[in-house]
Amino acid sequence: MTDPYSLTQARCNAVEYLTRREHASEEIRNKLKRKGFEPSVIDCVLIQLREDKLLSDERFVESFVRTQTNKGYGPLRIQQELQKRCLGGEWIKDLLDINHVDWMTHARIAREKHFGYGVPQNQREFAKQVRFLQNRGFTQTQIQSSFSYEDD
Numbered sequence: 001m002t003d004p005y006s007l008t009q010a011r012c013n014a015v016e017y018l019t020r021r022e023h024a025s026e027e028i029r030n031k032l033k034r035k036g037f038e039p040s041v042i043d044c045v046l047i048q049l050r051e052d053k054l055l056s057d058e059r060f061v062e063s064f065v066r067t068q069t070n071k072g073y074g075p076l077r078i079q080q081e082l083q084k085r086c087l088g089g090e091w092i093k094d095l096l097d098i099n100h101v102d103w104m105t106h107a108r109i110a111r112e113k114h115f116g117y118g119v120p121q122n123q124r125e126f127a128k129q130v131r132f133l134q135n136r137g138f139t140q141t142q143i144q145s146s147f148s149y150e151d152d
Contacts (some may be wrong), residue, residue, distance in 0.1 A: 010037045010045045015054065022060040025050075026086040057087060061095060069101055072110035077137020107138040107146035119147055 013035055014028050023031075025046055032042045049055035061082060068078045075096045082092055111129055120126040126147075133143045 006037060006041050007044055010035075010041050011048060013037075014045050014049060018049070018054055022063045023055070024057055024060045024085045024087055025055060028055065058091075061087060061092060065095060065101075069106060072106065072113065072136060074107060074110075074133070074136050074138035074142060075101075075103055076139060077135075080137065103138065103142045104145040107133055107136075107142040110136055110138075111146045 010032050013032060017023055017028060017031055028046065028049070029042055032045065033039070037045075046055065064082065065078055068081065073081075079088075079092060079096060082088065111133060114132060115129055120129055129147075130143055133146060138146070
């Protein structure tokens, strides 16, 4: 039997986290665990929050993808960050594909924001820009297209 006081305290802490931003279930679980709550209490709180529609991994992923995209990160990096948060699977890959994000345009914008307009003047500069976009999580196709200005 779980202590109702402990359950209430854990729920209050979780709701406080969720008022600041969306969280994944595992993030809430880890934060409550660090606060010293028992696993059974944490499980009950997570179930309650899901039932009350206060906690949703799907909503978290949508928000996270939107935020990271606006920061200039590509689909590979976003997927990797979601996996670190114990969120993975085909539905996330589908979301990143279906999200109606023009990743090629985002790769170009990220490159231009960091390096300015125009194409690199030499091989060393080109390689530096490619590495930057790879670290940001863009695919080779998206990186190649970021150097093309035919669409403009």
